[in-house]
Amino acid sequence: MIEPQLYARISRMMLDYARSIDDDRLEEWPDFFVDQCRYLITDRQSHEAGLKHGVIYCASKGMLVDRVTSMRRVLMFEAHRYRHLVGPPRVLKIEGGVAEAHANFYCARIMHNGETSLFATGRYLDRIDVSGRSYRFIERIVVLDSQKIDTLIAMPL
Amino acid sequence: MIEPQLYARISRMMLDYARSIDDDRLEEWPDFFVDQCRYLITDRQSHEAGLKHGVIYCASKGMLVDRVTSMRRVLMFEAHRYRHLVGPPRVLKIEGGVAEAHANFYCARIMHNGETSLFATGRYLDRIDVSGRSYRFIERIVVLDSQKIDTLIAMPL
Amino acid sequence: MIEPQLYARISRMMLDYARSIDDDRLEEWPDFFVDQCRYLITDRQSHEAGLKHGVIYCASKGMLVDRVTSMRRVLMFEAHRYRHLVGPPRVLKIEGGVAEAHANFYCARIMHNGETSLFATGRYLDRIDVSGRSYRFIERIVVLDSQKIDTLIAMPL
Numbered sequence: 001m002i003e004p005q006l007y008a009r010i011s012r013m014m015l016d017y018a019r020s021i022d023d024d025r026l027e028e029w030p031d032f033f034v035d036q037c038r039y040l041i042t043d044r045q046s047h048e049a050g051l052k053h054g055v056i057y058c059a060s061k062g063m064l065v066d067r068v069t070s071m072r073r074v075l076m077f078e079a080h081r082y083r084h085l086v087g088p089p090r091v092l093k094i095e096g097g098v099a100e101a102h103a104n105f106y107c108a109r110i111m112h113n114g115e116t117s118l119f120a121t122g123r124y125l126d127r128i129d130v131s132g133r134s135y136r137f138i139e140r141i142v143v144l145d146s147q148k149i150d151t152l153i154a155m156p157l
Numbered sequence: 158m159i160e161p162q163l164y165a166r167i168s169r170m171m172l173d174y175a176r177s178i179d180d181d182r183l184e185e186w187p188d189f190f191v192d193q194c195r196y197l198i199t200d201r202q203s204h205e206a207g208l209k210h211g212v213i214y215c216a217s218k219g220m221l222v223d224r225v226t227s228m229r230r231v232l233m234f235e236a237h238r239y240r241h242l243v244g245p246p247r248v249l250k251i252e253g254g255v256a257e258a259h260a261n262f263y264c265a266r267i268m269h270n271g272e273t274s275l276f277a278t279g280r281y282l283d284r285i286d287v288s289g290r291s292y293r294f295i296e297r298i299v300v301l302d303s304q305k306i307d308t309l310i311a312m313p314l
Numbered sequence: 315m316i317e318p319q320l321y322a323r324i325s326r327m328m329l330d331y332a333r334s335i336d337d338d339r340l341e342e343w344p345d346f347f348v349d350q351c352r353y354l355i356t357d358r359q360s361h362e363a364g365l366k367h368g369v370i371y372c373a374s375k376g377m378l379v380d381r382v383t384s385m386r387r388v389l390m391f392e393a394h395r396y397r398h399l400v401g402p403p404r405v406l407k408i409e410g411g412v413a414e415a416h417a418n419f420y421c422a423r424i425m426h427n428g429e430t431s432l433f434a435t436g437r438y439l440d441r442i443d444v445s446g447r448s449y450r451f452i453e454r455i456v457v458l459d460s461q462k463i464d465t466l467i468a469m470p471l
Contacts, residue, residue, distance in 0.1 A: 114305025121397040148428025271462025
């Protein structure tokens with residue numbers, strides 16, 4: 001069994017991550033990652049086929065920062081917000097200061113006119129550095145259930 | 158870190174709260190609050206603008222009881238049910254017997270004919286009296302993501 | 315209060331269960347049950363009326379295995395996937411090695427063309443054997459909020 005405090009901190013970190021996006025504080029989003037990180041949004045079929053790239057692919061924290069900059073510049077014309085609901089994480093193992101964890105998520109999108117829809121569902125597949133004071137993602141793979149939403153993605157998930 | 162038992166009790170109280178609404182046991186709903194409570198349903202933009210009132214505003218447990226009475230009398234013509242899904246709470250701090258906690262929620266609405274839709278999404282911003290045997294809300298602010306659903310609200314969230 | 319480790323194991327088992335379905339590993343699904351189990355998918359109104367049968371009813375692990383076999387043979391023409399989001403469980407009591415627990419769930423359905431919808435919402439009413447190394451369901455009653463989706467159910471929930 002995972003030590004309860006450790007589980008609680010992993011769970012909390014995932015919630016804080018989602019909140020930074022839902023609150024549109026995207027500038028804080030890269031800080032949830034280590035410098036040498038990997039962030040990927042892909043879909044189930046691509047992931048199962050072993051494809052290493054996806055809709056969004058970042059191979060370092062610097063790329064995440066660039067991503068936010070370009071989002072702010074280009075993609076924010078249509079104001080909408082996300083609301084994540086992240087299920088309790090399944091922590092699979094902890095070894096050498098690295099936790100492997102999965103969690104299901106839903107993401108609702110709220111358009112400027114108030115229209116709300118279930119925008120995306122899927123799973124987080126994470127490797128988390130739990131050796132330091134702040135937990136950070138070494139890798140976060142966002143596996144979307146649907147292949148359909150690609151072109152709509154303007155924000156991280 | 159929050160003490161695990163305390164976290165578990167806060168989480169449980171939030172689930173019990175949601176269940177009393179989902180089960181249509183509205184008469185039990187006021188008992189989740191202290192006498193001198195504040196309950197507010199508002200939307201994100203009003204909340205960010207610092208507006209103190211909202212779609213539903215109750216400034217005491219007595220007002221919650223009145224609210225239930227009037228709901229039972231007037232608003233129940235169209236039979237529908239809610240189903241909440243409440244994410245794990247983020248407990249921000251505990252001080253002087255008062256916990257400050259946030260949680261994301263989705264609320265699905267199930268119409269009498271069985272039609273199901275994602276009715277509301279948002280956040281609970283709570284201050285909870287954790288000094289006694291039963292935890293109770295001193296304040297529960299329900300911040301809806303959408304401004305659109307106002308007129309549809311017949312039940313607490 | 316429930317012992318935290320025990321709560322964590324119940325929560326984990328529910329997540330593993332959902333994942334086996336979401337991953338289309340239905341063959342593993344019966345292993346979440348004891349031999350003399352009861353599995354029932356019903357709707358709220360039937361459940362409240364005390365009806366003992368439902369959309370799907372299995373009175374032993376063998377019947378669950380048969381169910382999977384027939385699903386694989388007949389019902390898989392229209393390829394779709396589920397994505398569960400299971401809320402934190404409410405563990406009501408533990409007595410004689412048996413836990414009684416409830417949890418809310420949403421289930422999204424992702425069609426082959428990528429279309430995603432909130433397919434089902436409801437509650438799990440569980441009795442769980444927690445006496446052994448692996449926790450298993452003695453009884454899992456799936457109470458759907460809507461009566462409308464019956465004919466669409468091709469997979470367990």
